[in-house]
Amino acid sequence: MLNIEGAVAVITGGSGGIGMALAQTWINRGGRAVIADINKEALARAKEVLGDQAETFVCNVTTEEDNAALAAFAIEKMGAINLVAPFAGIIKDGMMVSPDRETGKVTRKMALGDFQLVIDINLTGVFLTMRECAEQMINNNCKGLICLVSSTGSLGTAGQINYSSTKAAMSVMPKVVTAEFFRRNLADKIRCVAIAPGYVGTDMVKNMNQKALDRIIGEVPIGRLVEPEEVATLACDIYQNEALAGETFFIHGGLRLGSRG
C-alpha cells in the first residue's frame, strides 16, 4: 500500500468540482497538492480553503509550455510528483446534425469550434499534463499514480459526440500507458488508471436546466447525484492500492450503462 502522508498531487481543474474535492481529500489524508487551473480567481478561493499544504498554478492545459512549467513547478516547490490528476475538462453539448422537424432538412450542425475545444482541453490537454508530469516523475525517481478521469459518457451519450469521444479515449489511455511503462520496467513505479464517474454534483452538472437535471436524477438508482468527495475518495483509495493498474473504475450510483438515446 502507498502512503499519502507527505505525497504530492498535481491536479488540473483543481479549483473546481471534482479536482478541488480531490485536493481537499488528499490533503486531509496528509498529502500536499499543486492545484492548476485556468481560472485565477477560483484558484485563489481554493487556496484559502486548502491552506498551506496547497500551491496554486495558473495554467491552460491546452499548451505545452504551461504543462511543462506546471510539472517543473511541482518538482521545484514540492520536491516530487506522486499523483497526477489531469481533471480539467469541459462540455459543449449539441447534436452532430439537427434536422428541422417540419422540412426534415438539416438546419443546425455542431460547430467545428465546439468539437475542437472539447478535444483540445479534455484529450490533448490531458495528454500534455500526463506526458510532462510523467517525464518529471521518471527523471526524479518518483513513485505513484496517474489517475485520468473518464465518464459514463465514454459509452456514448447522445448530444456529446465531442465529450464522449474524449472520455472513451480516457478509458484506453491507462492500458496504453501501463503497457508502455511495463516495457520500460516502470510499471511497478508509476501506475495509470482512470475513474469514470456518472453524474456528479459539480457546476458542470448543476448548471444544466432543472428539467434535464430532474430527468438525470430519475435514472440514478441511488436517487441522487454522486458527491465530488465520493469520486475523490475513490481516487485516493486507488492511489494507495498498488494492485490497481491499467483499468477504468466506474462510480455512478448504479446507473445502467450503455448508450442513451
Ligand SMILES: NC(=O)c1ccc[n+]([C@@H]2O[C@H](COP(=O)([O-])OP(=O)(O)OC[C@H]3O[C@@H](n4cnc5c(N)ncnc54)[C@H](O)[C@@H]3O)[C@@H](O)[C@H]2O)c1
Ligand atoms: N461532473 C460530472 O458529472 C462528471 C462526470 C464524469 C466525468 N467528469 C469529469 O471530471 C472532470 C472535472 O469535472 P467537474 O465536474 O469537476 O467540472 P468543473 O467544471 O467543476 O471543473 C473543471 C475545472 O477545469 C478548469 N478548466 C477548464 N478549462 C481549462 C483549461 N483549458 N486549463 C486549465 N483548467 C481548465 C475549470 O476552470 C474548472 O475549474 C472533467 O474532466 C469532467 O469531464 C465530470
